[in-house]
Amino acid sequence: MPYAKYDGTDIIYNDKEELLKKTGINITDPILPPKNLIKLTGTLSEFKGIFCNAPLFDGAYMSKEERKKQKAKVRSGAALATLSGNSTAGLAALGHGDSIHRSNYFQAQYITAKLNNDVILKGWLGFYKFNDGDHVEVIAEKHADHYEVYAMLKPSEQIISIIPPCYAGRKHALKRYHIPLLLTYILFTMGLVYFFGDFTLDNLISAYFGVGVLYLPAILILYKNSINTHVKLAEQIFSTLNWQNIRNIDLISISKMQVKKLIDEDKYSLDCKDNTNLYIRPQKSGAGWYFFYYDPEMLCKKNNEDLLAKPDNITEIDTELGENLDDKRKE
Incomplete structure (x- = not known):
């Protein structure tokens, strides 16, 4: 069975x-x-x-039309990334369709x-x-x-x-989701410059701008989507249980x-x-x-x-x- x-x-x-x-x-x-x-x-x-x-x-919370709109935003970011010299990131962003991505x-x-x-x-x-x-x-x-x-x-x-x-409610869920993403952006970009170019301040600034043109808007989109989807659902579940201060609930910390x-x-x-x-x-x-x-x-x-x-x-x-x-x- x-x-x-x-x-x-x-x-x-x-x-x-x-x-x-x-x-x-x-x-x-x-x-x-x-x-x-x-x-x-x-x-x-x-x-x-x-x-x-x-x-x-x-993405599972979005209609097909909403996913198409999001794809258009990603395409815009990909175009900017390509213009700024980050063609790899730009091409990668174009690979997402309007269906629910894996x-x-x-x-x-x-x-x-x-x-x-x-x-x-x-x-x-x-x-x-x-x-x-x-x-x-x-x-x-x-x-x-x-x-x-x-x-x-x-x-x-x-x-x-x-x-x-x-x-978790939004105050804790977003900390756990997006602070690691920002740290990844900082360390990943620094690693690219260190291993594949001259590790100078000018190159570092250029790399942060090039990667950031796509990466930072993607984080902002993810932030907004998370608030409106699974974080909102978590708060609705907590509210239905008549729990209080639901924005501050973090079940991981409470369980620990x-x-x-x-x-x-x-x-x-x-x-x-x-x-x-x-x-x-x-x-x-x-x-x-x-x-x-x-x-x-x-x-x-x-x-x-x-x-x-x-x-x-x-x-x-x-x-x-x-x-x-x-x-x-x-x-």
Whole structure:
């Protein structure tokens, strides 16, 4: 069976086409962006996961028309780069079409499950292994035949598995994304001059200008796209959970702090006897396969001025009450 065994030997399929060809299982791409997230709670059953690359980054949120407009901007940057002498970078920029580029693919887990034995769940999450019988909270959007899942939480262990690459609000996500890009630009350009030319101040300035004509606008475009796509989705998920100060949330840092706390309490073993640990608990570093520890006491405190109000269209549903889902949404 192609379903994940969580033993370190599972295949990560390149895309849904390869999965269909090799296993006969047909899965859907992520539905991005969601329009109306809601919170469900209940008991999990029939949980299955498959590891697969999926279009999840900025370009996956754009329509074909929006990708064409972005391509036009890249072409303009490529032309400027070519005029400034950076023909290699200019030609490279012209290679992107208006379809979703492979750089927008992330490794994720496609899951199917039921909530309270009747609510059908599908979606893309981190590699965390949920078990039948787990009491969970689910952030999802209703569709005709299922709920599309964007995050699933196991409150008993304070673990959240979330759609990649979401993990932080804008103040922390952009630091982690774009500071390394700027450092790469600085060091890469310096290396080019050092190894392939005379390492003089004039050559260094010219190189920074030549590479920067294309590279820096690309960083600005990525910055804007990130804010409007996966960072916005992360903040919507946090807001639907009624967490506070969502722009400042960084699940990597929070998870790392929680692991340290568990180690101090002798509740987190540093021994890794087999590969199953990779899928049943967050890593000591805080980073990993997009599932994290969270601290509800810290995240639910209303003690910061920089809070975002919970959108009016967000509804909370408790399926354990046994009432009709649609009726409760109207309420």
